[in-house]
Amino acid sequence: MIKTPLVFAAISDFSGKLRGKSFPLADLEKRSDKGVGWTPTNVQITCFDKIAETPFGSLGDLLLVPDPETLVDIDYGDHDPSDRFVMGDIRELDGTPWSCCTRSLLKHALARLENLGGVKLVAAFEHEFQLDAPTPTFGEAYTHAGFQSQRRLGETLMGALDVAGMSTDTFMNEYGPDQFEVTVNPTDGLRAADNAAALREITRSVAKRLGERASFTPIRDPDNVGNGVHIHISFKDAQGSPTTYDRNGLAGMSQVTGSFVAGILKYLDSIIALTAPSDVSYLRLTPHRWSAAYNNLGLRDREASLRICPTSAQDEAGIARQYNFEFRAADAAASPYLALAAIVHAGAQGLEEGLAPPPVTQEDLSLLSSEDLNAKGYVRLPETLPEALARFEKNQVVRGWFPKEFSDVYLAHKRGELAYLGTMTVEERCDVYAKTY
Helix, strand or coil: CCCCEEEEEEECCCCEEEEEEEEEEEHHHHHHCCCEEEEEHHHHHHCCCCCCCCCCCCCCCHHHHCCCHHHHHCCCCCCCCCCEEEEEECCCCCCCEEECHHHHHHHHHHHHHHHHHEEEEEEEEEEEEEEEECCCCCCCCCCHHHHHCCHHHHHHHHHHHHHCCCEEEEEHHHHHEEEEEECCCCCEHHHHHHHHHHHHHHHHHHHHHHHCCCEEEECCCCCEEECCCEEEEEEECCCECCCCECCCCHHHEHHHHHHHHHHHHHHHHHHHHHHHCCHHHHHHHHCCCCCCCEECCCEEECCCCCEEECCCCCCCCHHHHCCCCEECCCCCCCCCCHHHHHHHHHHHHHHHCCCCCCCCCCHHHCCHHHHHHHHHCCCCCCCCCHHHHHHHHHCCHHHHHCCHHHHHHHHHHHHHHHHHHHHCCCCHHHHHHHHHH
């Protein structure tokens, strides 16, 4: 059958979805220069495909400019169409970055970090997802039987990620019903976000080809576990040497790491609207879900918002290469670009303010009174999306990290998402998010 191979140029929008346009693959080089037309109001399409209040209306024109270095082209050999897409940036007609382009916002944050700290960010995203099984499995958490039931999916997915240029790490049967985790190895900050956006699409595609339906919803069942996105972060200098670890630093943190982590914790309650941005995200961000509920740093503690991860090396150089920390207050309702941009800006703010390294918690903060939490400098993170949006809206420092237009547009987008939910019950909200993600 006659056909013209197409490639889909994509941007990860405020709802974490890839939206864009396709064009002939043969035109990729030309389009990487000239772009394809885009509309400002597209940014206000919520995850439920409803347009939130928009300041743009029907006016304006932009360009979606693909980055050919991000091209994903996977032929599964099953006679179905390939997965072929490319990430891009949204620009004004004069070529300048658009204020609401998530990929451009991350580039700006990474440049700020490099200017302030003299370091480059290295990152990796861990993703959890669930399959929509007619009858949820029972008694298979972490088991070989659970893995074996989806071995074909795991092997096909890892193969597809390898073809897409990612350095694959693990695939595992997780704790929740029909829940799995897939991880790839760390890479430079922008590429890590590109990988995260691509991984979600590839996972859904592989599942569909095998007769399954994968969802990255933050939580499917309010009485069960959620699906998080854990973002591992470390630093390297201009020569590529690791700079995250210092044997003489608190818990092994270098000076840059300590101030960066302190910045994240200081501003965490105001950026969580960007890293965990769905209504149901806050069902997951509660104590004793191995999630994040307070602005604390833990040593190998999976209840902490930030966790210093273990190292297995026995020598200083090996420890320095492995040493990293993990941001746990994120999920796949967030654009990986926007989530990482918020984290990087918060850390860079910590560098700018010269913040001291934070203490490492060794206790269950949920057992402390609000007075004791305040005395120790901890806050309970927002417990609803409206509360998270309100804290973001009121924090002028955080809003100042982004272009002037961005904050109000983002707030309107998220409030439009909430308006769609209306009077739905918690169970109904979980269901609609499971379907859309």
